[in-house]
Amino acid sequence: MPNELRSLAVVSVFTRHTSDFPHKNDRYYKGKGCRCRKSLYINEDGKDRRISARTRSWEQAEKAAQAEREKRDPALIELRKSLEAKAAKKAAEEAADAAEMADAITIERALKLWTAGFKDQSLSTAKTYRIVVRKISSWALLEGIVSLRDVTPAQLDQWRSEWSLKAIRKEDRMGPTTQNQFVKRVKAFFRWAYEIEHIGRDPAKALKSIVTKPEQTMPLTQKQFDLVMAAVDRYDADQRRAEDQFGTELRALCLTMRWTGLRITDVLMLPRTALTGNSLSLTVLKSKADAQPVLPDQAVAALKAIQPRRGVAPNYFFWSGQSTHITLGKKWAARIKRLNRYLALIDDHGQPMQFHSHMLRDTFAVELLLADVPIETVSKLLTHKSIRVTELHYAPWVKSRQRQLRDKAIDALQKMGATFSAQFNAKSIDHG
Numbered sequence: 001m002p003n004e005l006r007s008l009a010v011v012s013v014f015t016r017h018t019s020d021f022p023h024k025n026d027r028y029y030k031g032k033g034c035r036c037r038k039s040l041y042i043n044e045d046g047k048d049r050r051i052s053a054r055t056r057s058w059e060q061a062e063k064a065a066q067a068e069r070e071k072r073d074p075a076l077i078e079l080r081k082s083l084e085a086k087a088a089k090k091a092a093e094e095a096a097d098a099a100e101m102a103d104a105i106t107i108e109r110a111l112k113l114w115t116a117g118f119k120d121q122s123l124s125t126a127k128t129y130r131i132v133v134r135k136i137s138s139w140a141l142l143e144g145i146v147s148l149r150d151v152t153p154a155q156l157d158q159w160r161s162e163w164s165l166k167a168i169r170k171e172d173r174m175g176p177t178t179q180n181q182f183v184k185r186v187k188a189f190f191r192w193a194y195e196i197e198h199i200g201r202d203p204a205k206a207l208k209s210i211v212t213k214p215e216q217t218m219p220l221t222q223k224q225f226d227l228v229m230a231a232v233d234r235y236d237a238d239q240r241r242a243e244d245q246f247g248t249e250l251r252a253l254c255l256t257m258r259w260t261g262l263r264i265t266d267v268l269m270l271p272r273t274a275l276t277g278n279s280l281s282l283t284v285l286k287s288k289a290d291a292q293p294v295l296p297d298q299a300v301a302a303l304k305a306i307q308p309r310r311g312v313a314p315n316y317f318f319w320s321g322q323s324t325h326i327t328l329g330k331k332w333a334a335r336i337k338r339l340n341r342y343l344a345l346i347d348d349h350g351q352p353m354q355f356h357s358h359m360l361r362d363t364f365a366v367e368l369l370l371a372d373v374p375i376e377t378v379s380k381l382l383t384h385k386s387i388r389v390t391e392l393h394y395a396p397w398v399k400s401r402q403r404q405l406r407d408k409a410i411d412a413l414q415k416m417g418a419t420f421s422a423q424f425n426a427k428s429i430d431h432g
Contacts, residue, residue, distance in 0.1 A: 106147060132182065191204065218347070261382050268332055272315055272317060
């Protein structure tokens with residue numbers, strides 16, 4: 001038999017009838033009533049074999065036979081090989097893409113890892129970084145960026161240019177000081193991602209810092225401080241209900257800040273046990289520095305005059321002991337702001353000036369500097385982390401400090417023999 005014929009396979013269906021079936025001798029009987037087992041006859045490469053079709057239906061057996069024929073069809077075999085090769089290639093490509101995507105960390109995942117690395121955060125610091133994460137995530141979503149490695153320097157620079165108080169997107173509305181702090185944190189995030197090898201280059205490296213002017217130092221004169229104290233009394237007189245009268249607390253708060261330079265939240269969270277004689281003992285929130293400021297008698301008396309009231313824990317002057325310092329600070333800042341209804345303060349340029357609590361800290365610092373206390377000492381009393389912070393805010397010292405330095409220079413010149421015309425009264429002329 002020729003080899004070509006020997007290689008062709010023959011597959012047919014036949015029935016194994018039961019002994020009592022009327023057509024038991026006709027193995028190819030397809031008539032009705034036959035529920036005998038069906039089998040397949042296969043002749044392949046000159047060899048015969050029989051296998052069960054696993055059915056009693058002739059039609060189902062024929063389908064099984066056709067499947068066996070297709071397995072041996074050279075054209076179909078080549079087609080299957082081609083399809084299997086394509087499927088294998090596609091699977092390999094998908095696996096490679098999946099591996100590549102696994103290596104390409106997403107922005108969301110990177111932000112979570114970055115913030116998880118911060119330990120012992122204060123509530124304010126944690127809130128700050130939640131805002132940073134939200135802003136970066138919102139921007140990436142808007143730009144359609146998923147993978148951290150897809151962020152480009154040009155995209156970041158464009159985003160930075162859109163920040164302003166009047167930005168279209170709410171998330172991009174920031175004043176210069178906030179922009180300056182935010183760009184530092186954006187740079188810190190991408191620098192961390194680069195150094196920890198989540199990305200191959202730092203796209204924020206070229207981002208320029210945002211230069212801002214130092215916040216204006218705004219100390220109060222003694223007359224202005226007296227007006228604030230008078231406003232406290234008027235504030236209380238306007239309140240119809242006793243539970244809305246906070247004059248005693250406002251007086252104690254203002255006097256304590258004015259004579260210690262403490263931030264408002266540090267004073268508001270003082271426990272009553274912090275006061276011993278004329279001294280306070282506390283750890284400030286922002287720098288975690290221990291502080292032992294001293295208080296004049298009038299400030300001590302004002303604190304002791306605070307009576308227990310509903311919503312304030314018995315062992316605190318101002319605080320319930322439950323709210324965060326952020327919530328507490330906002331509540332009392334609003335009360336202090338309402339004092340401006342009874343005030344008409346004017347700044348050095350003759351412009352209306354709104355009173356706020358930080359002016360009391362400025363007053364403390366500037367008066368120490370005017371009293372010739374070294375700036376290094378003032379920095380420690382303000383619990384600044386660095387003297388550079390103190391210099392940034394208080395080196396200009398305002399007009400009174402400038403006049404004082406000028407007067408001292410003139411006194412020294414006169415002792416050295418210098419004279420000035422009668423029309424020149426050096427200590428009374430304000431050069432602005």
